[in-house]
Amino acid sequence: MRLDIISVIPDLMRSPFEASIMKRSIEKGLVEVHFHDLRDYSTNNYKQIDDYQFGGGAGMVMMVEPIDKCITKLQSERNYDEVIYMTPDGETLQQGMANSLSLQENLIILCGHYKGVDQRVRDHFITKEISIGDYVLSGGELGAIVLCDAIIRLIPGVLGNETSALTDSFQDNLLAPPIYTRPADYKGWKVPEILTSGNTPKIETWREEQALQRTQERRPDLLNK
Numbered sequence: 628m629r630l631d632i633i634s635v636i637p638d639l640m641r642s643p644f645e646a647s648i649m650k651r652s653i654e655k656g657l658v659e660v661h662f663h664d665l666r667d668y669s670t671n672n673y674k675q676i677d678d679y680q681f682g683g684g685a686g687m688v689m690m691v692e693p694i695d696k697c698i699t700k701l702q703s704e705r706n707y708d709e710v711i712y713m714t715p716d717g718e719t720l721q722q723g724m725a726n727s728l729s730l731q732e733n734l735i736i737l738c739g740h741y742k743g744v745d746q747r748v749r750d751h752f753i754t755k756e757i758s759i760g761d762y763v764l765s766g767g768e769l770g771a772i773v774l775c776d777a778i779i780r781l782i783p784g785v786l787g788n789e790t791s792a793l794t795d796s797f798q799d800n801l802l803a804p805p806i807y808t809r810p811a812d813y814k815g816w817k818v819p820e821i822l823t824s825g826n827t828p829k830i831e832t833w834r835e836e837q838a839l840q841r842t843q844e845r846r847p848d849l850l851n852k
């Protein structure tokens with residue numbers, strides 16, 4: 628998968644891709660991440676990429692021309708499955724959306740900043756608008772990182788069997804069951820006996836029951852999906 632991320636502060640986003648699973652996915656050649664600094668596509672000497680709103684109002688708006696130049700250049704080089712815009716008024720990111728995006732080949736992710744982008748960018752370039760939750764961030768960059776992490780871990784081969792994404796919370800609309808590791812008894816706090824019994828079918832049943840119970844208690848809304 629190739630991810631092209633467009634931003635006015637690409638440096639903000641580099642380090643999450645330099646550690647852990649996202650780093651390994653790049654090292655394994657399963658993922659390519661390319662950052663694009665929108666200021667490189669500015670059409671004036673001041674590297675301006677934002678301007679005042681028509682009609683008045685507080686806050687700057689990201690201009691259509693630099694974004695057009697950047698996206699058009701990328702699209703002249705290859706086909707993209709989606710051109711995503713990170714925005715609090717987009718569709719809320721859910722596991723199902725991450726699952727389907729993880730099957731795509733090439734994605735452009737545009738990070739909004741200031742008040743956001745000129746509406747004509749959304750009308751003419753964007754194919755999908757994504758929010759990571761009902762709160763407003765200073766820009767789309769952190770949202771883009773969250774989105775990339777959620778997608779990348781699902782790409783076949785990124786996680787080993789031992790950390791398979793299939794057992795994550797939200798796959799099957801269930802939260803994950805409780806987990807334990809050694810020691811089996813710490814200060815008298817004991818691991819449930821079933822987990823050390825070696826009885827695999829019973830352990831599986833216990834985990835399913837626990838997942839269901841946890842979901843009922845914490846996120847009953849998931850069970851109605």
Ligand code: ADE
Nearest residue numbers: 713714758759764766770
């Ligand atoms: N930009 C600002 N807030 C955001 C959010 N909640 N999700 C995605 N992008 C954003």
